[in-house]
Amino acid sequence: MTVTLADVAARAQVSPATVSRVLNGNYPVAASTRERVLKAVDELDYVLNGPASALAAATSDLVGILVNDIADPFFGIMASAIQSEIGGPGGRAGGERLAVVCNTGGSPERELTYLTLLQRQRAAAVVLTGGAIEDAQHKAAMDAKLKKLADAGTRVVLCGRPQAPDTGAIALTFDNRGGGKELTEHLIRLGHRRLGYIAGPEERTTTRDRLEGHRDALAAHGIEEDPRWTVHGRYDRRSGYEATLELLRRDPSLTAVVAANDSVALGACAALRDSGLRIPDDVSVAGFDDLPFSIDAVPSLTTVRLPLAEAGARAGRIAMGREEAPPGGIASVRGELMVRGSTAGPRG
Amino acid sequence: MTVTLADVAARAQVSPATVSRVLNGNYPVAASTRERVLKAVDELDYVLNGPASALAAATSDLVGILVNDIADPFFGIMASAIQSEIGGPGGRAGGERLAVVCNTGGSPERELTYLTLLQRQRAAAVVLTGGAIEDAQHKAAMDAKLKKLADAGTRVVLCGRPQAPDTGAIALTFDNRGGGKELTEHLIRLGHRRLGYIAGPEERTTTRDRLEGHRDALAAHGIEEDPRWTVHGRYDRRSGYEATLELLRRDPSLTAVVAANDSVALGACAALRDSGLRIPDDVSVAGFDDLPFSIDAVPSLTTVRLPLAEAGARAGRIAMGREEAPPGGIASVRGELMVRGSTAGPRG
DNA sequence: GACTACATAGAAAGCGCTTGCTGTGACTCC
DNA sequence: GGAGTCACAGCAAGCGCTTTCTATGTAGTC
Numbered sequence: 001m002t003v004t005l006a007d008v009a010a011r012a013q014v015s016p017a018t019v020s021r022v023l024n025g026n027y028p029v030a031a032s033t034r035e036r037v038l039k040a041v042d043e044l045d046y047v048l049n050g051p052a053s054a055l056a057a058a059t060s061d062l063v064g065i066l067v068n069d070i071a072d073p074f075f076g077i078m079a080s081a082i083q084s085e086i087g088g089p090g091g092r093a094g095g096e097r098l099a100v101v102c103n104t105g106g107s108p109e110r111e112l113t114y115l116t117l118l119q120r121q122r123a124a125a126v127v128l129t130g131g132a133i134e135d136a137q138h139k140a141a142m143d144a145k146l147k148k149l150a151d152a153g154t155r156v157v158l159c160g161r162p163q164a165p166d167t168g169a170i171a172l173t174f175d176n177r178g179g180g181k182e183l184t185e186h187l188i189r190l191g192h193r194r195l196g197y198i199a200g201p202e203e204r205t206t207t208r209d210r211l212e213g214h215r216d217a218l219a220a221h222g223i224e225e226d227p228r229w230t231v232h233g234r235y236d237r238r239s240g241y242e243a244t245l246e247l248l249r250r251d252p253s254l255t256a257v258v259a260a261n262d263s264v265a266l267g268a269c270a271a272l273r274d275s276g277l278r279i280p281d282d283v284s285v286a287g288f289d290d291l292p293f294s295i296d297a298v299p300s301l302t303t304v305r306l307p308l309a310e311a312g313a314r315a316g317r318i319a320m321g322r323e324e325a326p327p328g329g330i331a332s333v334r335g336e337l338m339v340r341g342s343t344a345g346p347r348g
Numbered sequence: 349m350t351v352t353l354a355d356v357a358a359r360a361q362v363s364p365a366t367v368s369r370v371l372n373g374n375y376p377v378a379a380s381t382r383e384r385v386l387k388a389v390d391e392l393d394y395v396l397n398g399p400a401s402a403l404a405a406a407t408s409d410l411v412g413i414l415v416n417d418i419a420d421p422f423f424g425i426m427a428s429a430i431q432s433e434i435g436g437p438g439g440r441a442g443g444e445r446l447a448v449v450c451n452t453g454g455s456p457e458r459e460l461t462y463l464t465l466l467q468r469q470r471a472a473a474v475v476l477t478g479g480a481i482e483d484a485q486h487k488a489a490m491d492a493k494l495k496k497l498a499d500a501g502t503r504v505v506l507c508g509r510p511q512a513p514d515t516g517a518i519a520l521t522f523d524n525r526g527g528g529k530e531l532t533e534h535l536i537r538l539g540h541r542r543l544g545y546i547a548g549p550e551e552r553t554t555t556r557d558r559l560e561g562h563r564d565a566l567a568a569h570g571i572e573e574d575p576r577w578t579v580h581g582r583y584d585r586r587s588g589y590e591a592t593l594e595l596l597r598r599d600p601s602l603t604a605v606v607a608a609n610d611s612v613a614l615g616a617c618a619a620l621r622d623s624g625l626r627i628p629d630d631v632s633v634a635g636f637d638d639l640p641f642s643i644d645a646v647p648s649l650t651t652v653r654l655p656l657a658e659a660g661a662r663a664g665r666i667a668m669g670r671e672e673a674p675p676g677g678i679a680s681v682r683g684e685l686m687v688r689g690s691t692a693g694p695r696g
Numbered sequence: 697g698a699c700t701a702c703a704t705a706g707a708a709a710g711c712g713c714t715t716g717c718t719g720t721g722a723c724t725c726c
Numbered sequence: 727g728g729a730g731t732c733a734c735a736g737c738a739a740g741c742g743c744t745t746t747c748t749a750t751g752t753a754g755t756c
Binding site: 352353354364365368369372396397400401402403404405407600688 | 741742744745746
């Protein structure tokens with residue numbers, strides 16, 4: 001029923017080997033023969049059997065991309081950039097690669113499961129995006145898996161994720177700590193001394209790094225932190241809303257709220273407004289990431305811009321072997337402080 | 349070097365056939381044997397070779413998802429929902445499916461190319477999201493491809509895309525026209541008579557349907573449309589910004605701007621503000637889709653909520669054969685008008 | 697106790713492709 | 727003009743798995 005290589009070969013009056021070579025274009029084939037083959041392919045509407053060729057050639061054109069949540073633009077932007085670099089006519093002839101995007105939902109098990117599935121598919125490369133989970137046991141399992149993948153020839157790239165030493169993975173980490181510090185310093189320079197912090201979920205490198213940056217800044221300026229000023233939540237708007245109300249309840253005298261990311265910051269803004277507070281007159285708000293919508297908030301959001309698209313593109317190129325890995329297999333990508341309307345001096 | 353089924357079989361002292369059956373769990377295997385096999389699998393750290401098993405079994409566990417732009421939450425949300433339904437422990441034993449997300453960037457060629465690639469992988473199902481391109485030739489090529497896929501046993505589902513008759517595809521279409529009409533009627537009821545419209549790219553079903561809905565409303569209320577009131581652009585913020593300036597230039601007396609989607613509407617808001625106009629006091633603005641950030645705009649955006657996550661989930665279930673297809677292979681999904689702060693009576 | 701039925705396990709034939717190696721003419725080169 | 731070169735094309739051996747069909751041991755049945 002389905003057309004196979006042999007059918008094409010028969011019709012073009014050549015051997016299957018020749019058809020294969022025409023299709024893969026990595027072996028000399030006379031122009032006239034090639035034409036005849038291509039004609040047969042066209043007439044029969046032949047489509048290569050991917051699994052069969054992957055099996056025979058022991059390679060695959062699948063590239064895995066692990067994300068926490070593809071509906072979140074933070075990951076969507078990276079995924080899109082990675083994608084744009086792995087496919088397309090940039091690679092070798094016929095080198096269209098397919099991106100397998102895996103939504104882990106932040107679950108350790110799913111992360112591992114997807115890696116196994118990708119390993120099963122003999123993926124050509126795997127890119128892991130976003131922060132890692134800080135559980136020692138899970139980390140060990142992940143590292144072992146990554147090493148196995150790398151050993152099997154799969155290129156492993158971490159994008160916005162801390163390095164995984166001795167696994168063979170290339171890391172493009174985000175300088176979350178530095179960005180967090182810069183952001184809070186900006187607030188401190190404006191005169192704030194009572195700053196609330198809405199952190200992400202615990203046990204995540206991104207959460208911890210940003211929070212540490214925040215604390216670095218406080219410490220550097222001799223501000224003693226009140227434990228009531230930090231609330232943990234999820235990386236979404238709703239969490240930001242609730243956390244802000246909680247913060248306000250704990251200490252109504254706060255003059256600034258620093259959020260784990262932009263979505264959380266937007267939720268914080270909504271909560272402040274609903275509480276009758278003006279931004280930035282009564283309370284300043286800052287986010288992190290600089291997602292596209294952040295500039296449209298009113299007032300527009302002060303945040304740290306992470307070059308997600310650039311980092312993703314680079315990760316994609318490295319994954320395809322089209323760009324050299326950074327020295328030492330790791331590069332730190334810095335964020336840029338974007339000062340906008342949501343921050344001002346206290347009671348300004 | 350790499351561990352194969354045979355290695356496991358040898359270690360467990362059974363035949364390869366038995367190992368395969370243990371792994372696939374669809375054939376009676378004595379508990380003691382199974383245990384022995386599983387132990388060997390574990391000890392050898394064996395990972396099934398996906399391509400080989402796909403070849404032998406003539407099936408694959410890949411599901412394709414075509415999107416215009418995964419960085420756009422409109423698509424991200426649908427992709428995420430589809431994903432959540434195709435994988436996971438919901439399916440048959442061992443039924444982890446991998447989602448292949450393909451970014452077409454709205455290009456007809458890439459759309460077709462990706463479909464071929466998916467066909468090559470013998471994808472179990474394919475879900476196409478978002479509007480279609482209205483080029484007759486392209487549509488014919490797409491339909492032919494979809495039919496071929498469906499004939500080969502791949503389940504094809506269209507999510508937010510118009511039906512493709514006689515291709516065997518199941519369609520969950522969005523009622524863009526109805527939503528567009530409702531939105532504009534809301535504005536008309538508020539008293540607006542001079543409404544600008546920022547449409548999406550031409551030659552797209554989504555663009556046309558929403559615009560037609562808008563015009564339906566105008567016609568129904570006896571409002572004659574001025575050709576200057578419609579500008580075409582892309583589905584992004586920047587396009588909305590520029591189009592709004594153009595609209596204002598053409599006719600400064602407009603009292604409302606209807607945008608093709610929420611991102612465009614946000615751009616429109618920014619342009620209006622930069623032009624010294626207040627929203628909604630001077631000009632009302634409306635969007636479409638109700639993406640998560642729309643409620644955080646200030647004033648929050650009046651828009652039409654499309655149940656993206658619900659539709660995506662349903663599409664995913666249908667693609668997996670876990671939910672019955674709607675009668676006639678097509679269902680229309682309605683949007684819901686969300687009246688918020690960005691619209692009010694003119695000069696109100 | 698012989699016979700049928702059942703539950704399991706194995707043998708082996710592919711699945712559709714790639715690729716190393718082996719022709720085989722046509723050319724070149726002294 | 728015979729040997730050495732090329733440029734192609736074909737043969738055939740897998741790649742690692744699934745699955746049909748067959749074999750075998752064990753129970754159940756009268």
